[in-house]
């Protein structure tokens with residue numbers, strides 16, 4: 001569920017962390033593709049995959065030797081993959097071709113292989129890219145929401161921040177809280193209702209069963225996962241002052257997240273309530 005993790009899965013093939021994730025969830029070991037193919041059903045994986053949707057929309061490949069980026073299905077000329085800009089459907093067997101497959105070391109671009117399916121304006125843009133087949137360095141994905149090209153979860157979130165001023169104000173508060181960036185990312189997802197619960201999976205026809213795996217029968221909604229499930233309820237009962245519990249457990253999801261995130265009160269020696277609330281939410 002961590003945006004940074006998703007990004008590393010895209011950019012770094014060799015970290016231990018990546019290996020663990022790949023071995024655990026993925027069937028193919030081939031960069032981004034594993035993320036669309038993998039079908040884990042754990043809560044963590046489902047959310048990880050939905051952050052990935054954000055990540056995937058926000059990078060382009062910087063072409064070097066052309067051996068890593070896929071010509072049709074990775075973004076490298078523009079922010080969208082060429083397959084989406086093609087005038088006709090691309091043959092399935094070509095979808096996995098790399099950029100280098102369309103480059104001749106002596107002649108440059110093999111334009112004849114794609115000119116009949118691409119608009120001429122795009123062909124001009126392709127021609128402006130040079131491939132260096134002898135380069136040792138692979139094509140590199142560049143995060144395009146920051147000036148440095150380095151990934152940050154905050155830029156990922158800001159690109160999708162809700163426009164309503166209430167939410168914006170609350171979001172600014174979240175941003176100032178002293179919590180790790182991955183926690184902020186998680187809060188953003190909860191605020192936007194982006195956690196992939198079984199209720200949402202059922203709505204999307206991904207499952208017939210929307211019930212919580214812990215408490216059979218009850219639908220696994222956001223509110224259920226994060227507040228009302230028997231297990232999470234026990235955690236909250238321990239940390240929410242008893243005089244506030246009735247209010248805490250009796251409001252709808254949006255009000256619940258917003259009011260707690262906006263609550264600056266200091267108390268019980270735990271520092272700022274909002275930070276504390278968010279950290280507990282994260283550990284749940």
Ligand SMILES: [Zn+2]
Nearest residue numbers: 212214215229
């Ligand atoms: Zn439950």
